Amino acid sequence: SAVISQKPSRDICQRGTSLTIQCQVDSQVTMMFWYRQQPGQSLTLIATANQGSEATYESGFVIDKFPISRPNLTFSTLTVSNMSPEDSSIYLCSVGSAGALYEQYFGPGTRLTVT
Amino acid sequence: AQSVAQPEDQVNVAEGNPLTVKCTYSVSGNPYLFWYVQYPNRGLQFLLKYITGDNLVKGSYGFEAEFNKSQTSFHLKKPSALVSDSALYFCAVRDDRYGNKLVFGAGTILRVKS
Numbered sequence: 001s002a003v004i005s006q007k008p009s010r011d012i013c014q015r016g017t018s019l020t021i022q023c024q025v026d027s028q029v030t031m032m033f034w035y036r037q038q039p040g041q042s043l044t045l046i047a048t049a050n051q052g053s054e055a056t057y058e059s060g061f062v063i064d065k066f067p068i069s070r071p072n073l074t075f076s077t078l079t080v081s082n083m084s085p086e087d088s089s090i091y092l093c094s095v096g097s098a099g100a101l102y103e104q105y106f107g108p109g110t111r112l113t114v115t
Numbered sequence: 116a117q118s119v120a121q122p123e124d125q126v127n128v129a130e131g132n133p134l135t136v137k138c139t140y141s142v143s144g145n146p147y148l149f150w151y152v153q154y155p156n157r158g159l160q161f162l163l164k165y166i167t168g169d170n171l172v173k174g175s176y177g178f179e180a181e182f183n184k185s186q187t188s189f190h191l192k193k194p195s196a197l198v199s200d201s202a203l204y205f206c207a208v209r210d211d212r213y214g215n216k217l218v219f220g221a222g223t224i225l226r227v228k229s
Contacts, residue, residue, distance in 0.1 A: 001161070031215055042205065043159075043219045058216075092158060096215060103149055104217060106159040 002027050002095050004107035012113045013083055020079045021110045023093035028073035031096035033104065034066070038089045046091075049076040083114045117142045117210040121220035128196045130229045136191040138206030138220060147209040148189040149217070150180055154202045162204075165189060176200070196227045 003026040013019050023032065032049040047055040047068055055068035070076040080087050090111050094104040118141045128134045140146055150162040163174025165182045173179045180191045189206060206220040 004158075033215075033217075042221045045216055045218075048215065094159075103161050103164050105161060106151075108158040111156075 001105045002029060004093065004095060004105060006091075006093060006107040006110050008110060009108065010111040010113075012115060014115060015084055017083055018079055018081045019083065019112060020077050021091055021093075021112075023076045023078070023107055025074045025095050029095040029097065030073075031102075031104075032070060032076045033094045033096070034068060034076070034078045035092045035094060035106075036089045037092060037109070043092065046078070049078075049093075080112065083112075085114045088112060088114045117146075117208050117213060117216075117218045119206050119208050119218055119220035121204075121206055121223045123223050124221075125224040125226065127226045127228065130198050130227050131195050134193050134196040134200070134225065134227070136204050136206075136223045136225060138189045138191065139187050140189060140206070140208045141187065142208060142210040142212075144210045144212030146187075146189075147211060148180075148182060149207040149209075150174065150178070150189075150191050151205045151207060151219075152202045153205065153222075159205065162191070196225075198227050198229050201225055201227045 005024045007022045034046040035043045037043045045058050046061045047057040049068050049070040051070045067079045090109045092109045094106045096102045096104045120139045148165040151159040153159050165172050170182045178193050203222050205222050207217045
């Protein structure tokens with residue numbers, strides 16, 4: 001499976017600021033995804049990061065709040081904009097291999113606290 | 116749309132005893148089913164998957180899961196629990212009619228006591 005790293009591993013940010021989270025994979029992957037895990041809750045898909053085109057967002061998530069970049073097949077960023085305490089969560093990137101039948105592998109996550 | 120239910124918030128089992136973590140799902144197409152484990156302050160680790168074929172699938176760390184289409188279930192099992200198995204377990208489903216989206220259950224905390 002791919003080795004996935006995320007930066008930063010954790011951060012404490014002030015309300016109204018923005019944070020960009022990086023996800024780096026050690027091999028080229030077709031699919032990259034961003035998830036949010038709010039405290040004590042399950043994972044929710046934010047968006048699919050598409051290489052060379054705009055990300056595909058799930059219901060309830062918008063580009064202005066969570067802009068995503070994917071400049072190549074090994075790297076993606078997620079920005080959490082104009083943060084509020086409700087954005088305090090763990091943000092995880094995941095990757096999937098090509099083909100119709102695959103599992104996703106997850107990075108270690110970024111623990112964000114907004115004060 | 117697809118959905119997953121994990122009916123137990125927590126499962127307690129004694130070390131050496133068999134364990135079962137329950138999962139049921141709902142999809143409109145064919146299900147692709149997954150189990151993940153999350154240890155404290157760490158990301159999710161893939162345990163096993165069911166795509167097609169044998170209903171009993173084997174995965175990492177001695178875990179296995181049984182796909183039951185009639186009961187729309189995919190319970191995670193292990194014949195003999197270890198204290199180190201204590202963690203948060205997530206069941207996830209992908210509906211082949213809805214592309215690559217994984218939907219996760221709420222998670223079940225497994226506590227194995229020595």
